[in-house]
Structures are given as structure tokens and as C-alpha cells.
Amino acid sequence: MKQIYLDYAATTPVVKEVYDEMKDYFLKNYGNTSSLHILGQNADEKVEKVREKIKQKLNAKDHKVIFTSGGTESNNLAIKGLVYANKEKKHIIISKIEHDCILKTAKFLEKQGYEVTYLNVDKEGFIDLKQLExxxxxxxxxxxxxxxxxxxxxxxxxxxIGKICKEKKVLFHTDACQSFTKEKIDLEEFNIDLITINAHKIYGPKGIGALVIKNGIKLTPLLHGGGHEYGFRSGTLNVPAIIGFGKAIDVISKEDIKKMIDLRNYMIKEILKKIPTSKLNGPTENRLCNNLNFLFNYIEGESILLQLDMEGICISTGSACSSNTLETNHVANAIGIPKDKANGIIRISLGIETTKEETDIFIEKLIKIVKRLTDMSPLTK
Ligand SMILES: Cc1ncc(COP(=O)(O)O)c(C=O)c1O
Structure with a gap:
């Protein structure tokens, strides 16, 4: 059975050109960037090139790139690192729909006496700029x-958001794990002080990411040791992964984005038209190019996922990181979906390899599965 993967927001495969670029750094150019000999210096030079490339991609004119183990670590470092280094101010603001690695960091800080404001979002997931201000x-x-x-x-x-933060003289951090290389991000124009990015959502390897921070910002490191990464993150650099991250920046093209938007819009139209119990969650405008999220009345998203899986199709119910817990979905709550309906949600995310043929097979199977489950549901009786 041919697998159809529609879970690119959870992770992506490493594409061949990224894998090929990384290989040498496992087998031949395995030097430690801190070593003074030629192998070490060669690795260091390549890593510095990736740092520059990330800065260019983000138009980061006055920033440092700190390599980390991924989005989770970058977000933890941004928030804990910043508040621990600036003890005189004890209030932070986040939204109610942040990823768990921000939300749980905020909860952790609350227990230590910090104050957190959780901004509401509207039914499409947008924060209210007035409430922020x-x-x-x-x-x-x-x-x-x-x-x-x-x-x-x-x-x-x-x-x-950046404009408001600048006027009010507070620092602005954004978690851009899902949007990096898919959407325009300009650190200068948007006045972003800190940004989190990672590689495994953009066809690079897992376990590598970066926190890019404006020069002059003080952070207390979470990992102490040899003083790597400007003293903000000790530990021998993961050179092959950093090389892969650098290469992955070029993978998603403008044409890929256009193709994903067209397929996404086509799928939204077809699903809403052909499945009367479906409802689209999230916005119709200002929506990430590869994201779809639907609620199906009367049935469970998990049952849809398992039946699609048996047909060789991979999708997700909430975010992949939390779908193995029984906690209610905080994003669904925040956009006003009642608890009893939140179990009926599935997320579909497209990739650069996704074809129209695959989306048609998916839609055809989805229609049958939803019909079967709805017919069986005691809630429709
Ligand atoms: C928005 C967002 N932030 C952070 C993360 C965590 O990133 P990582 O898996 O690299 O730790 C993810 C990945 O699921 C994400 O989607």
C-alpha cells in the first residue's frame, strides 16, 4: 500500500539534497568547531556560514544566532533565559494558543512567582491587538x-505586534517553527527581538533549531559548560545537523508555496461541500499555506485518524506532541469549541511533495469514513 503522508506540520522527511550535504560531516569532516586544528576549523567555518545564511533569510541585521536542540529548547531559553537574567521585571504576555513548550514554561514560571497574561484569541485564532496594548x-x-x-x-x-512592543519598550519574541521559510519574516521590519526556528519542519533533520536574539539582550543560559554559542548554550555543536539546517532553508520554493495554497483551498472547498457535518477551524485569510483543520460533528477525530491510518494515510488529531495525552485541546478551547465537540477535530498538513491525486484519494476515503462513523454514532440517533 502506498503511504500518503499529510502530517507535515508534525515533521517532514529530510530531502535528498539535505541528506547528501550532511553526510560528509558525519564521515569525513567530523571536527569539533572548538578545535584549533584544520578539521575543527573547517567545521567552524561551515557553521558560521549557516549562521550568516539564517541571518540573511530573516533580515537579521543586529542579531546573534544561537544553535539549540530545536524549537522546544529555543522557546525555553527565550523565556526562562530572559526572565532569569532580568530579575527586576516579573511579568510576561503570551497568547492562549501558544505551543505547549511556551505555555508550560509560562506555567512553570508562575509557580516561581512570575505573572503571566494569557491573551484571548477570536474564533479564527487571532489575538486582539488592543488587549495586547x-x-x-x-x-x-x-x-x-x-x-x-x-x-x-x-x-x-x-x-x-512588533510596533506595539517597540512603542511600549518591551521585548518581542515569536515562535516561528511552523512559518519559517514559508512566510515572510523580517526581523528589522517587524521589530522582532527574539525568534525561534527549527529544521525538522522544513525538510531538515530533527534535533536542531536556533534562537536568534538581538545583540545586547541578556539571557541566563539553561545549559552551563564550555561557553559555546556566545555563552548562551554550552555543548559541542551538532555540526551535521547545523549543515542540514542550512541546506533546508532553500528547500521550499515560491512555487511550492503557491501549489500548497491551491491544494489547500481545493481541499477546503471539497470537504465542506461533500461532508455536511464538517466545519473548518481557523481563518480563511492569513492562514499558513499548508494547514487544514476540520471539526466533524458527532464523531471522534481519533477514530478518523485510525481508520485513515489503516488505509495508509497519515494525519493528526491535535498537535502531534500532545495527541498521546488526554488533556483537552487548549487551542480548540481558546477558539470557543465546546469540550464535547473538540474530540471531533483533525489536522491535515500538506508538503512540497503532496499531489492533487493524493488529496483526491484522501478526500474520497475521508468521505466514506466520516459517513460510516456518523451512521454508527449514538449522537445522531
Ligand atoms: C509552533 C511550534 N513550536 C515549537 C515546536 C517544538 O519544536 P521541536 O520539535 O523542534 O522541539 C513545534 C513542533 O511541534 C511547533 O509546531
């Missing part, structure tokens, strides 16, 4: 608002 106070050190939501694809207006 009003929430900023003297004690506020940081506003952290994600760019693209990983579940419903909402793209926040980074430019407007």
Missing part, C-alpha cells in the same frame, strides 16, 4: 506570540 505594564519584560499556529494555521500580524 492594554496588557503591557511597567513590570512587563516580554511579549511572546507565535507566528503560525501549529494546529489551526492562524498567522498573527507580527508587524503590528
Amino acid at each position: 492594554k496588557s503591557i505594564k511597567k513590570e512587563t519584560i516580554l511579549v511572546s506570540i507565535m507566528h503560525a499556529n501549529n494546529e489551526i494555521g492562524t498567522l498573527q500580524n507580527l508587524k503590528e
